[in-house]
Amino acid sequence: MCEVCLILVEDKIIRAYFGSQTKIPDTPERWEIIWEHRQEITEIAHSHPGDWLDFSPEDLTTMEAVEAGIGKEFTWSIVTQTGFRSRQGGRDIRRCGAPWWVGLLRRLSYAGSGHGEGSPGAADFSPAAKGVMSAERMGIHDEGLLADRSPGQPSD
Numbered sequence: 001m002c003e004v005c006l007i008l009v010e011d012k013i014i015r016a017y018f019g020s021q022t023k024i025p026d027t028p029e030r031w032e033i034i035w036e037h038r039q040e041i042t043e044i045a046h047s048h049p050g051d052w053l054d055f056s057p058e059d060l061t062t063m064e065a066v067e068a069g070i071g072k073e074f075t076w077s078i079v080t081q082t083g084f085r086s087r088q089g090g091r092d093i094r095r096c097g098a099p100w101w102v103g104l105l106r107r108l109s110y111a112g113s114g115h116g117e118g119s120p121g122a123a124d125f126s127p128a129a130k131g132v133m134s135a136e137r138m139g140i141h142d143e144g145l146l147a148d149r150s151p152g153q154p155s156d
Helices: 028-036 057-070 101-110 120-124
Strands: 004-009 012-018 043-047 075-079 084-088 091-093 131-133
Touching: 004 028, 004 101, 012 028, 012 101, 028 057, 043 101, 057 075, 075 101
Parallel strands: 043 075
Antiparallel strands: 004 012, 004 043, 012 131, 075 084, 084 091
């Protein structure tokens, strides 16, 4: 298992970040992406180990800091092996069904641990593959993904 963070615009992934079993390290590149796409980003989601379906103290302070710095509320979500929780404006929100990317996030997080849903592309992911990966490099070809853009490259 490795924690994975997805930065989303509606139901499209613009970035995926990979961490260790217990955290996703802060990187300047992730904060640059959040800042550059602040008007577009609608949601930031990440996985938690096991079935721990709650926002950690670190999650809460990060959420507050990002929203205060950006001046915009996002939807924040946690995905576990069996659960899915979202929060907006400091309150948990109900969602009708899980977006398509919840299954992908589970595969990326739990592949190889005996708990993932598994897929041919999942073998390309390992906890050693930390950092940012484009959709192409992840082996994902879906109309739900935005093209991988370098920082500073204009949005579509």
